[in-house]
Amino acid sequence: MGRVRILVGTRKGAFVLSSDARRATWQVDGPYFPGWEIYHLKGSPADPERIYASQSNGWFGQVVQRSDDGGRSWEAVSNDFSYASEPGTHQWYDGTPHPWKFARVWHFEPSLADPDTVYAGVEDAALFRSSDGGRSWQELAALREHTTSERWQPGAGGMCLHSILLDPAGRGRIWVAISAAGVFRSDDGGETWRPANRGLRSEFLPDPEVEVGHCVHDIAHHPERPEVLFMQKHWDVMRSDDGGESWREVSGNLPSDFGFVVDVHPHEPETVYVVPITSDREHFPPGGGLSVWRSRTGGEEWEALTRGLPQEHCYVNVLRDAFALDRLEPAGAYFGTTGGQVYASADGGDSWDAVVRDLPAVLSVEAQTLP
């Protein structure tokens, strides 16, 4: 049958939502780390009891927490994210040089095979790896040292490395996305990197062939087809069929192609989810009605999934890491909002129910499928 555990990071703590395979009733535990911003929690695919959590706030900076018992207890591990070389400068919002400075961990991506190996995407943008369960961190510095990095700029949320995709085939391929620099790809486990942004178009970048500078909000792929990538860019939903060598727009009939979220169905590689948001100025759903949009054709043709979701007076946002799917059959889908709701669907998005309605603003949602 299986169970699911949903890891929810919020502005004021972490919550763990648990249910059986029917996903009809939920146990809600938390808040863990009350009062702290929990940008992201993620469990190891190799050992779901191992969970990493990014705990931070403006007063006390970054703390990294690790659980070895599925979130019942936690241990603070290393928060030493020292850049491996003199960090230099990137561009500030006004184009002037700005010193590179660590601010926080936006995203953890545990190894697919080893619970002690985990990647951390941080602000200011860099990629770190731990091979000892978070007790020490080493920067994969070639990314930050890329020849283009002086031209990277922060998005509105900061200059963050927020998305990390690992190659299930174990070829050492890694894709990361940075706001606002774009996608970078490594084929050698992070030793070398190259931009993977051909085909992206951004109005604020007058050169259509520009190598970096795109505000990529999220990227996703299906583990059985890692070379097929989907992207929610600042504007535009994009698809690559060649591992990021080239991209084409698949926004199709979406009511807005602005948004933060993109995710792929666990059993159907051509089924993709986004949550359209009105614009970069109006961070709420078009028309005040919340809807997830699903494409079963790998983009271009999209259907609105609205059953159970508020269709009027709804002005929340869904942030980039706040959407997830479990691996049960049928697959469950989950997302959290800046209004503190976490919605769950036990039928792949056809219908939704709120598991909780009044959490602090939700920053991240991850789903674990348990035996």
Add this chain to the structure above:
Amino acid sequence: MTRAGAPVRIVLPAALRELAGIGGEVAVALTGAPTQRGLLDALEATYPVLGGTIRDRNSARRRPFLRFFVGDEDRSLDDPDDPLPESVVSGREPFVVLGAIAGG
């Protein structure tokens, strides 16, 4: 001047006490120079989880939303290598780490 082993008293904000599993005021032995830097080094050596939470990991400077007080005196802008006040070194007064007020 060093006072190896002399305990100094430190008061931390609630969030850091909770993080470090400290019930109330904490006393740590100064093993190095009796300076603000020496005091915080000793604190972090005793409670490694506090590393980076009071001082920035990279710059070793006080995090901007925190203040340091001894009695009524704001010592936030003291040079970290200046001698600590005698009242702290002797244990008569605690060294207070205070978080800036959050709210409206």
